Amino acid sequence: MNSLVLFGLLLIIVLIIAIQNLILIKRRKKKFDFIPLVLFLFFGVLWYFLVEMPYKKFWTQKTMVGFVEKEGTPKSGTLVLFKNGSFGASYHHADYSCTYQGDYEIIDNQLILKRTDIMELTDSIFTTKYLINRKNGVLKPTENEFLKIEISKIIE
Structure with missing residues (x-):
């Protein structure tokens, strides 16, 4: 919403300057300012x-x-791993969503999210270590109190 307001103000300023330029062209025979x-x-x-x-x-x-x-709550999350070694962990709540960025590493079949505060920031939706099970399409957390992440897309 903020960017839309700023973009609207920029549009109004440009229109005012363009109208002023057109008046100067008509009255004083000056060239149009394209800047x-x-x-x-x-x-x-x-x-x-x-x-x-x-x-x-x-x-x-x-x-x-x-x-x-997370069943029975309005909490959910989306984890996206990128080719450049970074990840985006999006924490979705009923009325807002936040995405936290960081780096990851895959050693053998273990995914390690290199952001130690991800558990607190996402209200225990994500943890830092997961076992990758490509056969079943899940990321299983190494700690029991966290939920499995269902893999919806793997691009090799």
């Missing part, structure tokens, strides 16, 4: 890439996507 138009297009494209892109990390590929849901 505000170029700045508006630049910020419009930048806004699209940063806010509206459907894939937030368009510079790298996803290698795995998993989902976990």
